[in-house]
Amino acid sequence: xxxxVVHHPGYTIDLPANHPFPMEKFRVLRQLLGERTLACPIEWxxxxxxxxxSLQRVHTRDYVHAFVHGQLDRxxxxxxxxxxxxxxxxxxxxxxxxxxxxxEAALATGLACNSAGGTHHAHADAASGYCLINDLAVAxxxxxxxxxxERVLIVDCDVHQGDGTARLFEKVPGVFTLSMHAARxxxxxxxxxxxxxxxxxxxxxxxxxxxxTSWLPGVLAAYQPDVVLYDAGVDVHHDDRLGYLxxxxxxxxxxxxxxxxxxxxxxxPVAAVIGGGYDRDIIALAARHxxxxxxxxxxLAAHPRFD
Ligand SMILES: [Zn+2]
Numbered sequence: 001x002x003x004x005v006v007h008h009p010g011y012t013i014d015l016p017a018n019h020p021f022p023m024e025k026f027r028v029l030r031q032l033l034g035e036r037t038l039a040c041p042i043e044w045x046x047x048x049x050x051x052x053x054s055l056q057r058v059h060t061r062d063y064v065h066a067f068v069h070g071q072l073d074r075x076x077x078x079x080x081x082x083x084x085x086x087x088x089x090x091x092x093x094x095x096x097x098x099x100x101x102x103x104e105a106a107l108a109t110g111l112a113c114n115s116a117g118g119t120h121h122a123h124a125d126a127a128s129g130y131c132l133i134n135d136l137a138v139a140x141x142x143x144x145x146x147x148x149x150e151r152v153l154i155v156d157c158d159v160h161q162g163d164g165t166a167r168l169f170e171k172v173p174g175v176f177t178l179s180m181h182a183a184r185x186x187x188x189x190x191x192x193x194x195x196x197x198x199x200x201x202x203x204x205x206x207x208x209x210x211x212x213t214s215w216l217p218g219v220l221a222a223y224q225p226d227v228v229l230y231d232a233g234v235d236v237h238h239d240d241r242l243g244y245l246x247x248x249x250x251x252x253x254x255x256x257x258x259x260x261x262x263x264x265x266x267x268x269p270v271a272a273v274i275g276g277g278y279d280r281d282i283i284a285l286a287a288r289h290x291x292x293x294x295x296x297x298x299x300l301a302a303h304p305r306f307d
Contacts, residue, residue: 001304002043003297004105004112005033006098011116013087021081021130022278026116028286029274033115036290038297047101049093054100055133057141058168063125067092067132080127092132095119099135099229099273100142106271107148107227110306111260113296115289117273118231120162121187128164129186130276136229137168139271140175143227150174153225153268155216155259156193158233158275159185159243166191176223180212182236182244195219201244205251208236212255220266228263232256233275234288241278252288256295264303272296 011026033042055064066072070084077084095116105112119131136154143149153176154169156162161181169175176194183198190196197211234252235243247255256272263270272292279285 001300002041003038003293003300004045004102004109005042005115005293006045006047006102006105006112007115008047008094008098010091010094011098013085013091020278022280022282022285024282025277025285025289028282029115029289032286032290033293038294039301040297042293042297045101045105047094047097049090050096050100050133050138054138054142055096057145058124058134058137059122060125067127072127076127080132081130082132088132092119096133096135096138099139099271102273103139103143103227103229103271106269110267110269111264111272111296111300113272113293115274118158118233118275120156120158120165120231121160122164124168129160131164134164134168135273136162136231137165139229140169144174149226151176151223151225152227152229153219153223154178154229154231156180156231157212157236157255157259158231159235159240159245160233160276161185161187161190161196162193162231163187163191166193176219176225178215178219180215185244186242199245202246204246205248205254208245208247208251209254209258212258216259216262220262220268225268228268228270230259230270230272231275232272232292234277234285234291235275237277237288239279239284241280242276249288249291252291253295256292257298260296260299261302264299264306267307
């Protein structure tokens with residue numbers, strides 16, 4: 001049994017020096033996972049750029065057109081956190097294609113991970129907070145459109161609320177949005193997810209895991225999803241620059257292992273994305289993201305059969 005991990009070198013593009021987005025983390029994560037021995041081997045898959053048709057399932061045609069052709073105005077670019085470039089468009093389409101491929105692999109094997117993804121702030125017609133296209137929403141909509149699933153559950157554990165995803169699926173019964181985030185963090189104006197678990201600043205491992213374990217089994221039992229999209233953002237870590245929670249690296253592993261194992265035992269496929277994580281120490285940051293892949297390999301090794 002091998003763990004499918006999706007990666008493309010194009011996830012990383014050149015940014016101006018001192019840009020606050022840690023663009024190198026995808027490259028370093030790939031390198032780190034290549035060097036490590038996990039509980040089962042990794043099978044690497046390379047995505048294609050997501051088609052415009054797949055993006056337009058959740059974004060407006062006008063927005064997709066403006067994004068792809070470099071017609072976002074300066075305010076829109078500022079809100080996105082990036083200056084527009086051809087390379088940026090290709091990167092975003094690869095990252096979204098990566099989440100689509102992760103979904104497909106998860107449906108085939110029960111569990112797969114992207115080495116990027118989790119751009120949950122992107123709205124139907126606007127970019128926000130380093131998110132230009134909402135890969136989680138594109139994947140959920142794709143699963144429904146292809147008839148691969150009737151009910152998709154998005155479990156978003158990034159420290160920031162998944163406001164874009166929540167708004168996109170506000171009136172869509174086929175997608176249940178769960179967001180567990182720091183209450184007093186970006187975005188200032190929260191959306192309404194199907195379930196919001198808003199946490200106080202400074203929360204540590206035990207209290208965080210107690211919240212998660214008190215909610216997730218009930219949601220799985222009540223909603224009975226055909227597939228779970230899991231955003232394993234590591235900006236909940238106590239050293240993160242943008243998070244206000246205080247998880248340790250062991251806490252990240254425990255969280256990811258809990259989510260993946262619970263779904264595995266319930267025979268629900270999971271497609272996981274790495275989500276947010278912000279630290280100037282790229283090696284430390286990549287190691288935090290790699291907790292997801294370590295947890296996934298451990299869950300696969302412990303439960304090789306999926307049925
Ligand atoms: Zn975040």
